[in-house]
Amino acid sequence: MAAGDCDVMMAPEPSGAGEADPEREAEIFKEQGNVFYAKKDYNEAFNYYTKAIDICPKNASYYGNRAATLMMISETSQIQERAQYVTMPMGHLREGKCHLSLGNAMAAGRCFQKVLELETNNPQALTELKNAEAVLEYERITEVGFDKGDFRKVVYYMDRALEFAPACHRFKILKAECLALLGRYPDAQSVASDILRMDSTNADALYVRGLCLYYEDCIEKAVQFFVQALRMAPDHEKARLACRNAKALRAKKEEGNRAFKEGSFDEAFELYSEALKIDPNNIKTNAKLYCNRGTVGSKLHKMQQAIEDCTNAIKLDDTYIKAYMRRAQCYMDTEQYEEAVRDYEKIYQTEKTKEHKQLLKNAQLELKKSKRKDYYKILGVDKSASEDEIKKAYRKRALMHHPDRHSSASPEVQKEEEKKFKEVGEAFSILSDPKKKARYDSGQDLDDDGMNSGDFDANNIFKAFFGSPGGFSFEASGPGNFFFQFG
Template identity: 80%
Template sequence: MQCLDATTKGQYERISYWQIKWHLLGGKNAQTWRNINPKIKEAEAYKEQGNVFYAKKDYNEAFNYYTKAIDTCPSNASYYGNRAATLMMLGRYREALGDAQQSVRMDDTFLRGHLREGKCHLSLGNAMAASRCFQRVLELDHKNTQAQQELNNSRTVLEYEKIAEADFEKRDFRKVVFCMDRALEFAPACHRFKILKAECLALLGRYPEAQSVASDILRIDSTNADALYVRGLCLYYEDCIEKAVQFFVQALKMAPDHDKACLACRNAKALKAKKDDGNKAFKEGNYKLAFELYTEALAIDPNNRKTNAKLYCNRGTVNSKLRKLDEAIEDCTSAIRLDDTYIKAYLRRAQCYMDTEQYEDAVRDYEKVYQTEKTKEHKQLLKTAQVELKKSKRKDYYKILGVDKNASEDEIKKAYRKRALMHHPDRHSGASAEIQKEEEKKFKEVGEAFTILSDPKKKARYDSGQDLEEDGMNMGDFDANNIFKAFFGGPGGFSFEASGPGNFFFQFG
């Protein structure tokens, strides 16, 4: 609203509200002041209405009336100060800062103006500028307790900034988050503090929290390069590399010299290319090349835990194909160390444990998988591992006879003949007591093995991991000599006789 002609307005803008009021009470140029007076009354009325709405916490209406007061009489410092206070209550600190600065330009002794300017600087994270404002208030009023408290707050924020900077260099990201949380209590509108906190949350693997902070900033300022970078960083660390690259590129459009976005974009592209090449080599059966490519990919960015977990698991799969099972287990363990929720790595490691007959470890991994995903497939894998574990704790009759698990009936008989003759006590009658005892034990085990594996029903129960005790069989009651006699036959029994030093032959009676 234009309240004065150009000449009068020029005169008016060079004087303060209090100068006008003094002149109205009997000063000079009475005619000029009579012309101005109605506008001052109108502006004051707007201000009073603004005060009423401010008291009611209706800050939007208060803002509108303070704006009308300023439009009517634009050279009154208190009007700008009031509007600054209203904008602060609305969280519009940058606009409030402009009004507060305008108020102190008009009147450098305006204490509330300096206080509000300082509060705005502090809320926006500029603690150094805030300190200067509060020090100015104390110069004008050394007993001003509010200014002293706010000055202390500013110094606290500066100290948190200093600590956070040092801790970021040390990669102590938890402490940086702590410092930024404390600083944001005094500087709630500081995007810089929020971005640093979000970046550290991403580096700590707390992606949803980091994304939330970055997204809040982008809703206010969609061109904020730092927020775009952090948003991309979260996607990158969650193995959404293509989407991450889009955010990094967008950040670089807003700020071409953004070093962090540039490095992250380069790493993301290189990581995706190596991983894709490794996958291609694996599908083509070129396991040696796939191993090399996955290894090169793992060296690109140690901080990308989720992608590296997949790379380790992929390399573990390659090693299992190459029958390097110990190396495969080690790679899967590295994958799980990076991502303890990675089901595929548990399944791969469990299979390797099964292949190396480490059944207890296999059961542990399958139990972890089944607790997470209760599918029929996972239940069956767990059950199979449990059966194999149970079987592994029994005597291995196939191993005792020295035959394969798929051995035929004839192969089992031939193996028994050989082993029974080898360990028969009569053959070792001249040996020491210790050796005789050991050979007798082995002879008995050979008899047990033959009894079980030569009977199709018992063999089937044994192979399925069932308890043979359920058949009423007590393995401790076996008479190995009776089994031996029954196998070799002959009414007159048998004996071992020496045919020379160290040589024996078997003779039926």
């Protein structure tokens, strides 16, 4: 990190510093110090930061600013005015604290060792040396943690390191990058923005800002930040890789969207699949890609694939209402009504709109209807079947399951066929009656208003339908074959 790093926020000269609030007064002194720092008047900046520290001695940022100011003083001719400190323990101690505040723990350690060479038991030097060694250990741990993808550990140890090195941009950037990788985008952006307010050309901070936007699916803006970071630091490998991924992801997603709009669903499915392979870490964008591919899957009648894709989208982003909506519709289309009800309940709990309430009611109704006998299935017809189609279906199924046809079968088969014969008659009695059919289709209970679905005789319905004048029988016309004969 460059020696000139300092928590500078440009501010106009305050009108007064005599506020009753100590914290506000300290902030005014800090802002005045910032102004002098920006003017490169480091002596005056040092004096104002010291005033801020005197008022609020526990504010780490004030120490960081003053440390950065001392580093700048040490790099100018003004060091001559403080030459007496260089050969004295206090001079080495102060320089070491500056190095440590800026995150240069090895340089800080050397300074504290010089103090101990002059004063073996100097308590401040002993304490600060332990702090420098601790920071070095935190750096080692975070390096291993980052390589293993343990970003929470990195954030934890960077916070510990920043207690001793509050002015270290390098530590702040590493923490911000890990916060972004953990999905804590506002926190990461806050850290990066603070640095950019001090130094708008900081390539690392530009990269982190771009990374946050990229992971929030603001790819266009993210690319702008990556490009700016590369302009400041052409060899910034992370920014280069992120920029390449962002551009590839944007292009592939747009190609998939275009293919979908043109009705080229197979092509869209492949393009979304290719986009999903680009960056597994981009959770929000991948959630949208999974949902898009799920929509394509439903268009291709790959319902199970569509459900799996929507489920993957929800795993990545459990607040993604569009994915819940798509999956719920797929469940409805495949008659998985209990699952559909669960999804619509989740949707309605999140967004209590009239549309979502109605979708939930529809799913609940279909679930209720699914638990009754499916008369359409019993007759083997669609729900849109006409009156003639229902009659033809009844004729076929009634003859197929009539007990007389199975009189020579085993008792178990006879019992089963008799049950089916009664169900066919029950189905016909409901679906052939416009009023009962309407109530059945709407999910209402058929027992209301005296319309009991079981109040019928299957044989009477059969006789009435076929108009038998006086008996009927089934006679064998070959092995397993029968024909119906009226008496």
